[in-house]
Amino acid sequence: MTGQLTNTRRYPRLVLGGRDLTVEVVFVTLVVLLVAVAASTSDTFLTQTNLTNLLKQMVTTGLLAFGMLVVILTGGIDLSVGSVVAFSGILSAGLVSGLPLPVAIVAGLAAGIVFGLINGTLVARFGLAPFVVTLAALTTIRGLAFVYSEVPISPENESFLTLGSAMVGPIPLSTVIMLAVFLVGGVFLTRTPAGRSIVAIGGNAETVRLAGINVRKHVILAYAISGACAGLAGVILASRVGIAQPSVGVAFELDAIAACVIGGASLAGGRGSAKATFGGVLVLVLINNLLNLYGVQSFWQQVLKGLIIIAVILVQRTNRART
Amino acid sequence: MSLELRGVHKDFGGVEVLHGVDLAGRPGEVLAVVGANGAGKSTLIKILSGALSMSAGEMWMDGERVGLRSPHDAHARGIRTVYQELTLVAQLSVTENLLMGNFPRRAGLIDWPAAHRRAGELLEEAGFGAIDPRTLAGRLSVARQQMVEIAKALVSRPRVLILDEPSAVLAGSDLDALFALIRRLQEQGVLIIYVSHRLAEVLDLATSIVVIKDGRVIETTEPARTGEDELIRLMAGRRLEQIYPGRRTERGEASLTVTGLTREGEFEDVSFTLHAGEIVGLFGLVGSGRSELARCVFGAEPAGAGEVRLPGGAGDFRTPGEAIAAGLALVTEDRKRSGLVLGMTVRDNIALTTLHSTRRGPLIDAARQRRDVTEMIDRLNIQPAHCASMAVVNLSGGNQQKAVLAKWLLVGPRVLILDEPTRGVDMATRVDIYRMIDELAREGLSVLLISSDLTEVLGATDRVLVMNQGRISGELRSDQTTEDEILAYSIGLTV
Numbered sequence: 001m002t003g004q005l006t007n008t009r010r011y012p013r014l015v016l017g018g019r020d021l022t023v024e025v026v027f028v029t030l031v032v033l034l035v036a037v038a039a040s041t042s043d044t045f046l047t048q049t050n051l052t053n054l055l056k057q058m059v060t061t062g063l064l065a066f067g068m069l070v071v072i073l074t075g076g077i078d079l080s081v082g083s084v085v086a087f088s089g090i091l092s093a094g095l096v097s098g099l100p101l102p103v104a105i106v107a108g109l110a111a112g113i114v115f116g117l118i119n120g121t122l123v124a125r126f127g128l129a130p131f132v133v134t135l136a137a138l139t140t141i142r143g144l145a146f147v148y149s150e151v152p153i154s155p156e157n158e159s160f161l162t163l164g165s166a167m168v169g170p171i172p173l174s175t176v177i178m179l180a181v182f183l184v185g186g187v188f189l190t191r192t193p194a195g196r197s198i199v200a201i202g203g204n205a206e207t208v209r210l211a212g213i214n215v216r217k218h219v220i221l222a223y224a225i226s227g228a229c230a231g232l233a234g235v236i237l238a239s240r241v242g243i244a245q246p247s248v249g250v251a252f253e254l255d256a257i258a259a260c261v262i263g264g265a266s267l268a269g270g271r272g273s274a275k276a277t278f279g280g281v282l283v284l285v286l287i288n289n290l291l292n293l294y295g296v297q298s299f300w301q302q303v304l305k306g307l308i309i310i311a312v313i314l315v316q317r318t319n320r321a322r323t
Numbered sequence: 324m325s326l327e328l329r330g331v332h333k334d335f336g337g338v339e340v341l342h343g344v345d346l347a348g349r350p351g352e353v354l355a356v357v358g359a360n361g362a363g364k365s366t367l368i369k370i371l372s373g374a375l376s377m378s379a380g381e382m383w384m385d386g387e388r389v390g391l392r393s394p395h396d397a398h399a400r401g402i403r404t405v406y407q408e409l410t411l412v413a414q415l416s417v418t419e420n421l422l423m424g425n426f427p428r429r430a431g432l433i434d435w436p437a438a439h440r441r442a443g444e445l446l447e448e449a450g451f452g453a454i455d456p457r458t459l460a461g462r463l464s465v466a467r468q469q470m471v472e473i474a475k476a477l478v479s480r481p482r483v484l485i486l487d488e489p490s491a492v493l494a495g496s497d498l499d500a501l502f503a504l505i506r507r508l509q510e511q512g513v514l515i516i517y518v519s520h521r522l523a524e525v526l527d528l529a530t531s532i533v534v535i536k537d538g539r540v541i542e543t544t545e546p547a548r549t550g551e552d553e554l555i556r557l558m559a560g561r562r563l564e565q566i567y568p569g570r571r572t573e574r575g576e577a578s579l580t581v582t583g584l585t586r587e588g589e590f591e592d593v594s595f596t597l598h599a600g601e602i603v604g605l606f607g608l609v610g611s612g613r614s615e616l617a618r619c620v621f622g623a624e625p626a627g628a629g630e631v632r633l634p635g636g637a638g639d640f641r642t643p644g645e646a647i648a649a650g651l652a653l654v655t656e657d658r659k660r661s662g663l664v665l666g667m668t669v670r671d672n673i674a675l676t677t678l679h680s681t682r683r684g685p686l687i688d689a690a691r692q693r694r695d696v697t698e699m700i701d702r703l704n705i706q707p708a709h710c711a712s713m714a715v716v717n718l719s720g721g722n723q724q725k726a727v728l729a730k731w732l733l734v735g736p737r738v739l740i741l742d743e744p745t746r747g748v749d750m751a752t753r754v755d756i757y758r759m760i761d762e763l764a765r766e767g768l769s770v771l772l773i774s775s776d777l778t779e780v781l782g783a784t785d786r787v788l789v790m791n792q793g794r795i796s797g798e799l800r801s802d803q804t805t806e807d808e809i810l811a812y813s814i815g816l817t818v
Contacts, residue, residue, distance in 0.1 A: 187686070191686045191687055191689065192682075192685055192686055192687060193678045193679040193681075193682055193687055196671065196678055196687065197678060197679075199667070200664045200667060200671065200675060200678075203664035203665065203666045203667055204660075204661070204663065204664040204665065206660060206661045207660075207661050207662060207663060207664050207675070208664070208675065209623070209643060210621075210623055210643050210653065210655060210661055211643070211647075211675040211676045211678075211730070212642070212643045212644035212646075212647040212648070212676060212734075213644070213675070213678065213679065214642070214644065270664065270666045270667070271666055
């Protein structure tokens with residue numbers, strides 16, 4: 001709506017060698033600041049136990065946030081991820097007692113993909129609103145998790161725990177997996193035809209359709225990716241905790257959405273990046289960790305987190321108003 | 324009310340786009356502002372309507388210096404602007420759009436019968452009585468929506484009315500209604516600032532004409548003292564006869580055959596054949612079904628009956644993808660809604676049609692994509708020349724249109740359908756587009772040029788198909804017909 005342009009102000013951009021590095025600089029500064037505050041005010045922050053913990057904690061939010069980003073880029077939303085975490089976790093924990101470990105893991109992942117395909121098909125093929133479809137999926141899949149097992153399952157097979165506890169040098173294996181997802185995911189979104197199509201669909205689906213690109217297929221793909229990420233997150237979480245609960249993962253979708261939004265993704269679609277979303281995950285997880293270390297009561301943590309999210313987004317907003 | 328601008332400057336991020344514009348209008352005047360796209364007209368209008376603030380300069384109204392800080396300020400001072408972009412809320416009725424917040428009430432609740440009556444009166448007064456105020460705005464044709472926009476601007480009885488390309492989507496009797504309205508407002512002492520690319524109507528309506536070029540007023544004149552030729556020369560440094568390249572048909576083999584194509588409620592039993600090397604015009608008033616026909620041929624909408632055939636057997640496309648693969652390309656009429664992804668870069672937009680074919684392994688072949696896009700930017704002379712990584716939304720209208728064209732030329736089509744490719748596009752870009760179309764046709768492409776601009780339909784084509792109410796009502800040779808004849812066919816008068 002160029003016709004409704006209001007008076008514009010300019011904000012400084014950080015450009016280096018022709019590349020706009022504002023996003024990177026903002027997040028690096030923010031993370032360094034948070035780490036510095038944490039390190040100087042808390043004795044426990046820099047201990048190995050806490051850092052390992054931190055790296056493990058960011059896995060779930062990170063995986064869910066990347067999947068969420070892909071869906072948000074199409075202009076949709078996936079509210080079902082928390083329930084998928086529970087279902088995939090409990091499914092793989094249950095199967096592992098009778099089946100080989102890889103089969104159990106793949107089953108958890110596959111369940112996530114199937115739920116994603118169903119969500120995507122309902123949205124793309126039948127034109128239902130993403131919010132409604134995935135809200136229904138949220139309750140349905142949660143129900144299925146309880147149907148599968150009303151009580152928590154502790155897998156008898158010890159090897160099940162490796163996924164969540166193994167270390168690659170100083171870094172947990174699960175964190176490496178999450179980083180790999182972001183790395184491959186970033187390349188997918190910026191450098192593959194399917195990734196670019198997904199971003200473009202969120203910008204203007206009709207233009208993309210008329211350019212001869214199969215919009216439905218790509219929207220379904222986006223939800224399948226989100227489902228896969230949630231499935232993987234569920235298996236890893238169950239493996240880390242050592243017990244799979246049908247009630248786990250309530251409101252996980254909110255942290256995932258928050259990470260995307262902090263990373264500057266537009267809920268209207270078409271704008272957002274893996275890099276910035278990863279920055280959003282870091283900020284979110286650091287804030288959580290910091291508040292824990294300070295011993296802030298969990299209800300106040302929620303309040304503070306909410307306020308911090310608003311503040312970060314406001315800063316983003318003013319920064320973007322430049323054009 | 325009299326309104327005056329003195330020495331207005333405007334810069335965006337250090338780049339000055341207006342260099343000291345002076346403008347003056349008195350009550351009852353129709354002040355026409357003409358100029359090529361990028362000349363600064365839109366910026367000027369936004370300053371007049373409070374949407375942008377000036378960097379330097381003064382604005383005076385009735386001898387008082389004023390500073391507009393927002394569109395709201397402008398409204399308060401009696402300035403109303405009707406933009407080219409439609410701003411109606413599609414899901415609300417015409418009545419709600421018109422009265423927006425000023426509903427007649429009864430016992431605290433909205434009195435709907437009275438509201439509809441009032442809206443009907445407002446439309447009647449504006450000369451658009453044919454519109455039913457109970458209709459949802461989104462159900463109206465683009466032309467009718469434009470009329471409601473104008474009626475909406477009149478609700479608060481403005482003293483200055485700014486119209487930005489109001490006639491771009493209007494034709495026939497709708498256009499007459501608009502002109503009659505402008506004359507009535509003029510008599511009531513309203514100052515009208517009228518921006519249009521259609522010079523004939525500017526000459527017809529205006530009391531004075533301001534020509535803007537490169538951010539400066541280069542001429543202030545009156546219709547009696549100038550003509551279309553001179554205005555074009557002033558705007559673009561070109562003569563009228565230089566706009567359209569002379570066509571000489573060298574018609575080749577049939578390239579697209581449409582037989583009995585029908586889509587209920589939109590068009591019926593449409594048959595025509597395009598040939599290689601030929602530019603065929605498709606003229607019809609808004610609502611005649613021409614855009615719908617194009618979308619259907621292209622596989623974007625299913626057909627009810629009939630056949631689309633290409634030599635070699637391909638045809639009856641179920642998706643745009645199939646049509647593109649067979650060698651079709653469609654430049655749609657609304658580039659914001661269906662031509663561009665506004666948030667993406669120029670490169671991403673131009674590369675969209677070849678996204679899935681330009682790959683190396685699983686990844687996009689970035690080097691090739693870059694090369695292809697740069698080549699297209701050069702070939703179509705898209706400005707600024709280094710725009711590949713700019714957001715496409717930051718290009719001027721004419722250059723945006725060229726970007727859409729570039730996207731389609733990249734697939735190497737054999738049949739190119741252009742739906743209103745020059746709407747809201749400046750003269751210099753138009754000339755570029757006509758020359759490009761002509762070149763493509765000479766290379767053996769078939770072009771279907773859909774247009775509601777009679778001069779264009781006559782000047783740029785070999786043959787004209789005329790549509791009326793969903794049917795082809797005439798087929799004429801461009802060098803043997805007249806604007807009157809085409810118009811007669813388009814409104815169903817058989818000559």
